[in-house]
Amino acid sequence: MKKKENVDFIDVNNAIVALDAMGGDHAPEEIVKGAAAATLGSNVNIILVGNENKIKDILKDVEYNPNQIDIYHTDQYITNEDTPRRGISRKPRASMLIAAKLCADEKAHGLVSAGNTGAYVLSSAKCISRIDGVKKAAIATVFPTQNAQNRKEPFSLLLDVGANVHCSVEELVQFAIMGKVYFGEIKGIKDPTIALLNIGKEEYKGGDILSRTYKILTTIEDLNFIGNIEGHEVLKGYADIVITEGYVGNIVMKTVEGLADALTHLGRYAFKRRFIWKLGLIALSSGLRQIKQIVDYSEYGGAPILGFKKTIIKAHGRSKAKAITNAIILAAKSHNLHIPEKIKQEIQKHNLLFQK
Amino acid sequence: MKKKENVDFIDVNNAIVALDAMGGDHAPEEIVKGAAAATLGSNVNIILVGNENKIKDILKDVEYNPNQIDIYHTDQYITNEDTPRRGISRKPRASMLIAAKLCADEKAHGLVSAGNTGAYVLSSAKCISRIDGVKKAAIATVFPTQNAQNRKEPFSLLLDVGANVHCSVEELVQFAIMGKVYFGEIKGIKDPTIALLNIGKEEYKGGDILSRTYKILTTIEDLNFIGNIEGHEVLKGYADIVITEGYVGNIVMKTVEGLADALTHLGRYAFKRRFIWKLGLIALSSGLRQIKQIVDYSEYGGAPILGFKKTIIKAHGRSKAKAITNAIILAAKSHNLHIPEKIKQEIQKHNLLFQK
Numbered sequence: 001m002k003k004k005e006n007v008d009f010i011d012v013n014n015a016i017v018a019l020d021a022m023g024g025d026h027a028p029e030e031i032v033k034g035a036a037a038a039t040l041g042s043n044v045n046i047i048l049v050g051n052e053n054k055i056k057d058i059l060k061d062v063e064y065n066p067n068q069i070d071i072y073h074t075d076q077y078i079t080n081e082d083t084p085r086r087g088i089s090r091k092p093r094a095s096m097l098i099a100a101k102l103c104a105d106e107k108a109h110g111l112v113s114a115g116n117t118g119a120y121v122l123s124s125a126k127c128i129s130r131i132d133g134v135k136k137a138a139i140a141t142v143f144p145t146q147n148a149q150n151r152k153e154p155f156s157l158l159l160d161v162g163a164n165v166h167c168s169v170e171e172l173v174q175f176a177i178m179g180k181v182y183f184g185e186i187k188g189i190k191d192p193t194i195a196l197l198n199i200g201k202e203e204y205k206g207g208d209i210l211s212r213t214y215k216i217l218t219t220i221e222d223l224n225f226i227g228n229i230e231g232h233e234v235l236k237g238y239a240d241i242v243i244t245e246g247y248v249g250n251i252v253m254k255t256v257e258g259l260a261d262a263l264t265h266l267g268r269y270a271f272k273r274r275f276i277w278k279l280g281l282i283a284l285s286s287g288l289r290q291i292k293q294i295v296d297y298s299e300y301g302g303a304p305i306l307g308f309k310k311t312i313i314k315a316h317g318r319s320k321a322k323a324i325t326n327a328i329i330l331a332a333k334s335h336n337l338h339i340p341e342k343i344k345q346e347i348q349k350h351n352l353l354f355q356k
Numbered sequence: 357m358k359k360k361e362n363v364d365f366i367d368v369n370n371a372i373v374a375l376d377a378m379g380g381d382h383a384p385e386e387i388v389k390g391a392a393a394a395t396l397g398s399n400v401n402i403i404l405v406g407n408e409n410k411i412k413d414i415l416k417d418v419e420y421n422p423n424q425i426d427i428y429h430t431d432q433y434i435t436n437e438d439t440p441r442r443g444i445s446r447k448p449r450a451s452m453l454i455a456a457k458l459c460a461d462e463k464a465h466g467l468v469s470a471g472n473t474g475a476y477v478l479s480s481a482k483c484i485s486r487i488d489g490v491k492k493a494a495i496a497t498v499f500p501t502q503n504a505q506n507r508k509e510p511f512s513l514l515l516d517v518g519a520n521v522h523c524s525v526e527e528l529v530q531f532a533i534m535g536k537v538y539f540g541e542i543k544g545i546k547d548p549t550i551a552l553l554n555i556g557k558e559e560y561k562g563g564d565i566l567s568r569t570y571k572i573l574t575t576i577e578d579l580n581f582i583g584n585i586e587g588h589e590v591l592k593g594y595a596d597i598v599i600t601e602g603y604v605g606n607i608v609m610k611t612v613e614g615l616a617d618a619l620t621h622l623g624r625y626a627f628k629r630r631f632i633w634k635l636g637l638i639a640l641s642s643g644l645r646q647i648k649q650i651v652d653y654s655e656y657g658g659a660p661i662l663g664f665k666k667t668i669i670k671a672h673g674r675s676k677a678k679a680i681t682n683a684i685i686l687a688a689k690s691h692n693l694h695i696p697e698k699i700k701q702e703i704q705k706h707n708l709l710f711q712k
Contacts (some may be wrong), residue, residue: 039530199606207521231610250555
């Protein structure tokens with residue numbers, strides 16, 4: 001496998017990624033195209049799990065490096081209509097489940113799917129062990145900010161956004177540790193700032209679990225904990241990593257996702273009300289479409305599911321080829337950065353601290 | 357007191373509103389100006405509670421109807437720096453506390469403050485009884501939507517947004533009932549749609565309290581409960597009333613508040629990245645300012661604190677004169693619509709249902 005002479009070529013050290021070819025709103029078409037593009041832009045190896053004929057049909061029409069693509073055939077796949085538990089038990093040969101098994105059996109280093117989130121978390125949990133000492137896995141999502149900290153890129157990380165509903169103190173503290181390792185490594189930020197999503201600055205706010213979590217986070221010396229962060233501050237980017245339970249994280253993430261849409265429509269309402277807004281709002285509608293592209297997950301590719309021994313990336317259901325390419329590269333990079341191993345070390349160090 | 361010959365004149369039946377003249381970022385200046393304007397546009401009577409000299413100084417320079425304004429002097433007031441509990445116990449003659457007492461003593465029909473939210477809820481709780489059977493008071497806030505239901509105005513109601521952190525099943529059910537009465541009366545919507553903020557459509561989602569609340573809400577015949585609503589759907593306006601615990605409601609409300617700001621800044625980031633976005637984004641920055649006006653609370657005036665025997669309106673801390681005028685009129689209207697009494701009837705009806 002020789003590297004392409006291309007300035008944008010990404011060296012991921014030939015990492016192998018198992019890809020659920022059948023998951024996502026635009027599967028398998030955009031998933032396979034994303035994989036094809038990844039083989040042209042990097043030395044990643046991909047195992048496409050899904051319907052072999054369909055995959056080959058799509059590959060026929062696109063450019064890709066055949067040395068870097070394998071196909072693992074299966075006819076079963078989980079849809080968004082499947083409830084996670086039933087879907088997995090009724091479809092033991094589902095593409096996302098097989099992809100997870102390939103990872104567990106060391107046939108792949110990382111895992112990517114744009115399919116049913118709940119089923120993906122369950123498939124991962126069924127096949128891949130949690131890191132020793134980690135109480136709960138968490139889905140972490142990247143979101144755009146106003147870059148209050150002047151980082152190279154104006155993004156922060158929010159976790160958990162839905163792997164769990166409610167969380168214990170220890171789980172929230174572990175999310176902070178896992179988030180720190182992941183975001184620190186992937187973004188190259190030394191001592192990323194960490195905050196707890198809450199309804200006020202004061203330590204006592206938000207009830208018993210949050211106030212105890214606050215207290216513990218302040219005692220962990222190598223965590224750059226900056227305290228509580230409120231809803232209106234999250235998007236300012238005061239913290240690199242925002243910690244919350246899955247119930248709240250999911251609602252906040254989806255509210256932000258739905259907002260560009262809402263603003264466009266509000267624009268139309270205002271348009272009817274005040275003539276003076278006319279010009280601004282006409283221009284606005286196209287401008288908001290561009291903004292939406294930034295808010296849109298497809299620009300960055302994937303949300304890591306942290307806490308497992310393998311690198312697991314959830315691509316957004318709406319992902320098109322470009323987002324899938326990004327998610328594949330992200331999975332390969334995470335593997336090369338040994339993120340699961342580093343999380344293990346940090347968790348063990350702090351478990352010792354807890355036991356003092 | 358004679359009515360002005362003005363098409364915009366609002367008849368509130370000479371209702372009396374106690375107004376905390378010293379609370380809010382722009383107090384007392386904008387608060388007093390808002391009161392002055394209210395006396396010109398309606399037959400509301402206002403008791404301004406605060407520093408008499410300062411209030412008189414401001415009134416000197418504005419037009420108002422002196423027959424509709426009384427001043428109740430006090431030198432104490434609670435700031436945003438005061439913690440609610442300490443503020444109230446150390447400042448027994450604080451303006452918001454006196455205003456609440458005037459209401460409790462039947463000297464006023466409604467109460468308005470733009471001051472410290474926590475202290476305002478506590479002041480109200482200290483002076484004014486909760487409606488019989490109501491377990492917890494809730495702060496309800498109006499937010500702009502995409503008007504999916506084609507209402508006359510594209511707004512929905514979210515509660516609780518911070519009076520409580522976590523809530524029991526019965527409290528959440530009562531929030532639905534109180535929200536229905538308030539929004540139905542104020543907006544003139546028959547059978548307003550009610551939804552539970554959650555992380556999925558299914559009844560079992562979101563943990564024990566939410567799934568039990570879901571179940572009970574479906575059994576109450578005269579509540580138009582439409583099920584769970586997810587974060588990205590809230591701003592679409594699928595439901596007139598969105599029910600959640602105070603912790604989540606507060607974070608969602610503040611996230612939405614912070615968003616127009618965040619989008620403006622993101623625009624600048626995109627500006628640097630892609631030349632093609634240039635024109636759209638220049639236009640965008642002014643357009644977003646307009647949108648922000650809609651999102652901004654100052655356009656609608658006030659959030660009701662539901663569950664007390666008197667009408668209590670919380671104006672946003674940032675309120676300027678126009679928002680205060682709106683909040684005063686809102687308090688007077690709520691009183692005339694007998695909202696506390698109607699909440700009492702509905703709560704008692706459903707308490708009987710619960711006990712079956």
